[in-house]
Amino acid sequence: MMHQYNDGLPILLSYQTDWNAETAEIGLCEKSRRIGLSWGDAAERVAYAAEGRGTVYYMSYNKDMTETYITDCADWARQIGEVASEIIEDEIIVDEKEIKRFRIDFPSSQSIIALPGNARMLRSKGRPGDVVIIDEAAFCDDLDELLKAAVAITQWGGKVRIISTHNGDENPFNELITDVRAGKVPYALHRITLDDAIEAGLARRICTVKGDTWRPGYAEAWREAQFRKYRDSEAADEELLCIPRHGAGAWLSRVLIESCMVDAPVVRFYGTKEFNGWPEHSRRAEMQDWLNAHIAPLVAGLDPLRRHVIGGDFGRSGDMSSYAPMEIGETLRRTVPFLMELKNCPHAQQVQAVRYVCDRLPRFAGGAFDARGNGSYLAEAMVDAYGSMIEPVMSTEPWYREHMPPLKAAFQDDMIAVPRHEDVLDDLRAFRIIRGVPRLPEGKTDKKGERHGDSGMAIALGLFASSHTGTDYGYQPAHVSADDERQAGPHWLRRGHEDGPPAHVDRFTLMGRHDFRRGVGW
Template identity: 50%
Template sequence: MGTDLFIPYQRGWIADRARVKLWEKSRRIGASYSEAAASVLEAAKSPDAGGQSSFYLSYNKEMTQQFVKDSALWAKKFNAVAGEMEEFILRDEDKDITVYRIRFASGFDILGLPSEPRSLRSKQGRVIIDEAGFVDDLPELMKAAMALLMWGGSVRVMSTHNGEDNPFNELIQDVRAGRKKYSLHRTTLDDALSDGLYKTICRTTGQIWTREKEEAWRAGLIADYGDGADEELFCIPSKSSGAYLTRPLIESCMEPGVPVLRWTPPAKDFVDWPLEQAEKATREWLDEHVGPLLAALPQERKHYFGQDFGRTGDLSIVWPATEEVNLDLTTPFVLELFNCPHRTQEQILFYVVDRLPQFSGGALDARGNGSALAESARQKYGPSYIAEVMISEGWYREIMPKLKARFEDRTMTAPKDEGILSDLRSLRVVRGVARVPETRSKDAQGTKRHGDAAVGLAMLLYAIETMDNEEPWECVTESYSATGGGINFAGF
């Protein structure tokens, strides 16, 4: 099969051999067309080579006819021995079913069926659910489709979005949250254009491609879709606004007695104190307030942390957690640092991490001024244990469903604290993605907050998702120097 027949994102979809895969996509990018080609390649194989029949389901008759016609065209291009498209009525005790079929010499078929669970009765092979966001009962259809996996079948689900509360979007969020171990593809209009969609259109229609023509074509599409452009072209489900986490959901995971330790400078001129004096004062505070909590942590369990960086405008948050035997997360405390100098942030962070038993990974906000602390942590503990995160829309898109799932499944604890609650409640869904908004709020003490604890928690979860260390980092000897750059630990 020549690779020039397909655009890169189409090739990626065809090459993905996952048993269940989903495609969150823009309209009119050739997703169904490429899946028709994949179906032909599978149906043309002999049984010994692993060939299979394919069963295509969508929400209207015209789409089903078109898919089977596209399959017939691909069969001719691939020189696959196949008959013409047939239409026949399958008698059923509930309701007769109109079926479209192409038969292959291999003995396998491509069939277009109504998008009803009963259509898959007694079937075996590949199931394709197209425009899944628009079928009548996607959960029941998925349930019927999954039965075909038992004997080596596969399930392919493709769709543009049809609202935030639609079962298709809920399925996508379950995948991102880690509840469903399916393969996920995402192709917006801009992704498709970057891969050469409009160039392919120009070649097919005999036009000469130019950058100016492509930009005009894109602008025209957006204008045509109007208010629906985000959903139809850019994979952003509609009606996406409001708080991401409800107060009752957050409070269901909050534990009284989990401390939030707040550090503020002991003097207005603290930043100008001599290094030895500043480190000594900070060490005394740490030994009094943080050390006992760290000493009480279970020595046999893995520990992680997440950190959101702030200097004067925002708080710095350090959120550690114990991973329990059942993989739930227990929060021993959360640190909030306000107006904390860079050198002191490093001292505090290293004090905490060096005392986390079975330390297995951490993630730090590496944007702007946070890059220095993230880099120092990476140099101290190694790149296998430290993730330097450049927060982006894509990062929010991938990690926030996992954060929400932790609260929904009650698999973590958080401090019962007004500031923590405020930060978590501040998360908003913007253009289909949960994130910290641009606006800031103030807590009861008058401290400005910008969702800092929510980001610190998301960093913690990101560390757990991305760090995979069989041998946790352990510090076995300690020496402290008040003038040699802070707290130094040797040996691990």
């Protein structure tokens, strides 16, 4: 039975049928988000493969996209009465890596195959009539190589379809569109803004699907509501009106980040001017009460069987300090169960708060902390407390070059989960390609001028810690008195070795290290 909508509109709206009717060898579409173009495209590809005209290869940047498309194809096959197999999920080896793919087979001997956006997947493909679809092309890695492999199939009568929202004016997708408009390449170009889709009936269709009552002004109100969801006009223009943001170059896309977000708290402590003026023992007591009230319930709920690490990006008064505990799951998926953020908080209380978390993380396996500038104080205190389990990180260009690609891979492979929060999204989107290296730019990264990618860096450091620090050693925090805890010096200082570290402590590893509160140095 076909999809039925009681709104007087055709099942596929005009922009969907126009795209499906495109006959050019290579067709591009720059589009608004969430207008159902890929869903409508799936209907055309089912008919195409079922009639035996060719095999369809669908490619995008992550598994969720490919799985959604193949599910839409299976649904359309049932709706239009085409005989097709159930969805077949298997794995193939590419470059010594296991790659998951999805497939639907038809009696015509043709198939629809959904694959990750890897250029090597298209090598040796391209029989007459085959079609390659690259969806959300602006977010695929190495789009140039992917296009080069895809275009080759047209030599034997194949076709290529490229669909995407924009991702900055310097993105290869936008550069390709610019070349098309300049007449440099003979590709067909479609452009579908949110306004185009509304004119074709999108708002009316959404009203029907949601079960709302259609009334005068509904479309205008719905449109306004979509634009209000964006914090700045440039983002709205890019996502909804097909106007690429100038100099955007976001390294992690909104779509990719949101696909890995889960409900998890972001807990914040704000140090007032009054708080900062209190004696240290009063600040410590106040912080302890806050930790007991807000952090203790969170760490108490963590899985005691799983290893945990932590990443931390330090800030004093200008930026927010952000600390990201991270669970290493049974499948090695990394999950941030909560974020602890401290604003305008003295060094001693930041050490207190971070140690509070680390002492209570189940099977604590280590941490990585920003060691630049004032961050060196906290990183050094953590090394004093936990030794080689802690990695102080100087986030230089070589460090970013080597250790940021795994962060993007974790998002692409759905191997990380982060809190669903607007600031976390903005912080992760703050990473830019600078001189060919993904990193945070200089200066504030949010519109309010209050953040510098803080939680994004904490999450990156947590992921780094999960792969570069040692395994857990059944660490149990020492039970010390409040007076001893206030000293917060190295363990051996708190155990009576006032003349120096005991014999088992390597003096070389302590060279240049100081306990700033007691004035002790070696």
